[in-house]
Amino acid sequence: MKKLSIIALLMTVIGMLLWQPQLAFADELTGHSHEKGLRYLISKNALVKDAKGSYRPDANVTRGEFASYLTKAMNLEATSDIVFKDVPDTYVHAKDIKLAASAGIITGYGDGSFKPNAAVSRQHMAVMLERAIDYLNIPKGTSTITFKDNAAIIKDYRQAVAIGAQLEIIKGANGYFMPEKNATIGQASSFIVRLMQLAGDPNDGNSNSGNTNGGNSNSGNTNGGNTSGGNTNGGNTNGGNSNGGDTNTGSSKYAIKEISNGTLVGNQGFSTFEAAEKAVTKNTQVVVQSDKIVKMSSGYVVTNNYVALKSETINDSLAVAGNTEMEYLSSDATQVKVRLAGQVGYLKHADVTLIPFSMSKGRSYYENVNGEIKHTLYDYNTNKYSSSYVFGKAPSFMKQNEKYYSWNGIYFSNGNGSSKGDAYNYYQFLPARAQTQYTAQELDAYIMNKLAEVESTGVSSYKDATKKSKLIGLGKTLKDVEAKSQINAMLILSLAQHESAYGMSNQAQDLNNLFGLYVTDTNPLNKKFDSIADNINELVEKFLQPNYITPGGSPGRNFANGAVVGSKALGFNVKYASDPYWGAKIAGHYYRAEKALGFKDAKNPYTIGITTTTGLNVRTGAATSFNPLFTYARSSMPVIITSSATNGWYEVLSDKLYTGTAFVSKDYVQVINTVK
Template identity: 30%
Template sequence: MKKLLLGFLAVLLALSVFTEETAKAADDLTGHAYEDEIRELMELGIIEGYNDGTIRPNKEVTRAEFAKMVVQSFELGTAAESASIENAVFTAAATAATLNFKDVLPEKWYYNPIAAAVDAGIIKGYPDNTFKPDELINREQMSTMVSRALTAKGIVINVSETQALGFTDTSTIRNEHKDHVRILSHLGIVTGNKDNSFRPKDSSKRWMVAVVMLRARDEVFPPQNLEFQASAVAADKTTVVKHFDTFAQAKEYVQNNTKVQAVERSNQILWMKQGIVTTNAFTEVYPTDSLKPSTSTFRPYVPANTEMKFIDSTATTVKVELAGKVGYVSSKVVRVIPQQMQKGQSYYEVYGSSLVHKIFNHSTGSYASTGIVGKAPKEFVSGMKYYSWDGATFTNASGAKVAESYQYFNMLPLHTETNYTAEELDKYLQDKFPYYNQTVNGKKWTVSPLVGAGKFFKEMEATHKINALYLLSHAIHESQWGTSKIAQDKFNLFGYGAVDGDAYNRAYAYLSFRESIEDAAIRINKGYQSPTGSYYNGSILGNKGIGMNVRYASDAFWGEKIAGHMFRTDQFLGSKDVNQHKLGYTTTSPLNFRKDPSTSFASLYTLKTSEVPVVIHTETTAASGSLWYEVASEDKAYTKAYVHGNYIKMMPVVQ
């Protein structure tokens, strides 16, 4: 790419921006001063033509168009819909966009790109909670978005070490944009106009955006003579030490050299000695490094900014641990972050006697809390941070194991019954409703909309053998206590049909809350809580390794969050449910469950998944002298079943 004298700044993304109106390159680009640059972006799929055959290189760019370009150009990715998901839930990115920008609606073409840009920490919008997608983007705004995108891709510049801006109109740049303009000027991405002005409030045309975009891409994906690099890693940058033809050569060099810590390709870290992995797009985790589905049930999916444990990698795949299970992901959809570059990491801490989870966003550098998720293990000390990949095995900052303690409601088989009545459940819905006298989704709430649904949750518990406390908690989580537009307009409490990118329009409509609750009970029963169900991984909430969370929702902590609702409800109503059942888990698969403590009869049902939690009723000794357990049946056609004691271990639950 030839260097250009005129510069503005910018970020990237497919500027076909409006719907699918794209076509082949047109004659209006031929002979343009920046034809080569625009055609290069067209080859990358970042800029496309219009249906009438034009490219319109001099057309001005809107804020929504530019947000789309940024996400696509930096390959930040967006949440995607998986065909294997029976009912997609809202991603963190989509939720953020919905809450922050009242003028960015799910049905608009720019909803997903803006949501992805928010999730990556690139855009924040205006103080009145608008984004103004149709306004033309000005140059100082573009500079800030490009600078943040570079940060999201791991390119961090200390502004204090750069030269002060020398534009004749520097004083007209808003303070919140000056550092970002200064960083891009330092990198040569923006160079000002011929008269040495910057004109921060001016809009930019497509050819201008192309110039800045290609310069920024050179920082993220720099050209190299050899494909792979062995690099030294510092807190804010990597330094290439040696180039190699193959990944294997570069990896071997790093493994045997204390001065380098990572293998890179085009400024992307592929392998490291120590660190963590975080997703930068919707990601499926596969059972093998071929990244193809298999008969294995372990193929969960997660949204952007999900942390995973790094195990190993190749030039194209990364071997990770997610919720205690090992899998493989494409290196294109994750960031491999060496320990030296980590700005933070998700952790657990004690709050009183309870456990709180703090989740770190590696794009924005900020923490968010899921709230109280259960009881704190007795080994925990106030003020200390504890780390866990599965929510049960905890280590301290030095990596030493501190405790192995599972949260009861997270591991409780959901065919159990709650001890609470419909009236008690309604009392919780009434007393703990968090939005009294607040405006949520365009309505001021003076009453709790779910009050009265207690009898429906209990009805489904009796009819379908699904825990009413769980159903209540699930509904609270998915419908924002019944205040979501889907809940209010369509009586949809569980998000069924609401796919990413078109949640409201695609969501199913019901005639009442009761009908929504019943439909959810039937679907969950059939797909997730029957040993023969398509998505069965144990009838628990679980995580991305076991339970409903493996395939029900993309959020890696969906199960933990709903279990947290159950725990908080139980605490408020008198702690009648917590630790009422003795829990164990299976140690092998396939595993037969029988009608009595013997193998004299055919099995009642077979579990094809290992490590499935079960409710243990009693122990018994068979005529042969061997130990058997009577357990609550996972197949709801039976109330109990028996399993040989060799294949059950007790689950260490937080007491």
């Protein structure tokens, strides 16, 4: 009887087990160190199995895959006409790459490629994640976190790594970050799920009953953590009880404060931006959110870090460096309307700082110093004047001992409106097709004298410059390029001096790269050139000639904004460099060379004109019956006029490589007086 009872009990237990719901079988992700992130990407339809049925969690993630993961996790939708030459529409991640690029989260290389199948290093990924942090309006502050191998992180990327580490999105191991190591799909998934947790994604696998990260949210209350998507930062929002007119900003998202003696006073709180904006009654009042100004009557805007500004003026994205001053036009709850050298666009509040004129502690300014124009730059991170440079003769209207300001490097004002004027610096707005009058021997002599000068400063990076610089003996190469490609030899030398620290930079010394080719703000490609001559030819044949000088540029590349170094208003500087003063600094090198060599170019100058209309045809003859050689899509394009008007037409140097004569209607070109 006892045996039968035991058997019956066993049969009952076995029966119960057989009737239990089937448990899910373990798969390759079960127990993986990045399982949570991997399953998150799967839930977003971002990660799928390959032909062998594997998610490849330990394989290196590619640039295309990572862009796709971000796009799907962030639900990006807005797209633009950004095109990468190596990402055809048939590419598996083409749509996601375009969406991520349109959001300013990823960028391509200088040659117009994206390299979607290249592996992503951990430091490159940190930069892309920082862009995503800004896009999602996740508060980040400034971090001082460092790793034991911090020196191995590219200098410009250290901030992104530090911010990612501070927010615990990216992590190292045993105090090391391993910046150059390629990231795996698993690591990428963990980075992204942590990012989306900060953004409050309810599907991030860590959200319970609507609670967001950075603090527990109960019944709509957010306590002392960083949240986004409408939640307040660093304050408590209780059940949505904030209402217009609250005087306690602890229960309000926005507040009105008044500028008094350079500081903000007052604390009238409002639940919405619109309510606060409507309540502003004086020019001295501003709207703030968590003590950050988000609306003001007048002032200027400074970028907190590198940003991509989508210019509505030319329908193109412009790279803009951190610490860049821009005109403030207006703002709403989510974005700020700005104007950079005439280029109007929008930036997110997280990307910029709004500074009312009455609260300014210092601004970059121009001045006349002994007849030369000097530009002094202000560093908003340290609130100190940081550096200065001279780039030409001062215009006649500039008085000594007086500060002048300019948004575009062309129009200057002293701030009170009593003294102002236009000034086109000759070297900054001299078209590239000009020829310098200096010989190869004169260029070589100047190079050696300049190297001796920088060597004598005692700066360690210039040690033995007269022996080691990659600029030594370049005179003949530069003049040969000028003759063959019709690009000013002195212009190329000036660009090389600036980009390579007089031929002494690591890129120049180790890679024969004088111009930072294939080195962007987010993705440096350490391509080594066989010789300096090869490097110069690559600059000319793959960058300047097809994209920056020839009107229209190569297919899909909208870089031709005038064949001058220029500024963010026009010229190479619009697209070549994020530094808004890059063109002026290149001009400064040309000017100093001229000053050392006797101003041969300035004493026999070219006549420069500026086009005044869009869609202007440059023709092969002085009549509309002649075929167009090319068309200027934009207005305000600089041209070199080689003869006085004949029958209403100017003879000009063609921006397109062309050995014949070119003509443009006199009615649509204004001759300018350059400062030289």
